Amino acid sequence: MSVYIGNLSHEVEDNDIRQVFLKYGVVKRILVSTNQKTGEKRGFAVVEMETDSQEMAAISALVGTEWMGYTLKVNRARTVADAR
Template sequence: MSVYIGNLSHEIEDEDIRQVFLMYGSVKRILVSTKQKSGEKRGFAIVQMDKDSDEVAAINGLQGTEWMGYSLKVNRAKTVVDAA
């Protein structure tokens, strides 16, 4: 299971996301979605954590939280993050 985090500021960096998710457990991987041609951030990311229970805690703890002026949308990701 991975966590989808949407409605992110386009100024967000991987390390910003990592710091927030570390409050809920160990983070394996973060994928901030970007536009292929321009590299511009698309406003969402996928976060994979070590334990499913950590991911559930992050979803419950962050859903609807305001961060950098945006109300977060956080739920289970439909996309699987491959271990590349």
């Protein structure tokens, strides 16, 4: 399971996200979505943590939180398998 975090500032960096999620456990990977043509950030990211319980703790704590001037949308990330 991974965590989807949306409505992010376009100024956010991987390390900014890492610092927030480290409060809830071990961060394995962060993928900040960017436009392939322009390289601009698209306002969302996916964070993978070490355990499902860490991810659930982060979701519970961060949903609706205001960060960098934006109200975050945080939930379980959908996978290709979920779409089937």
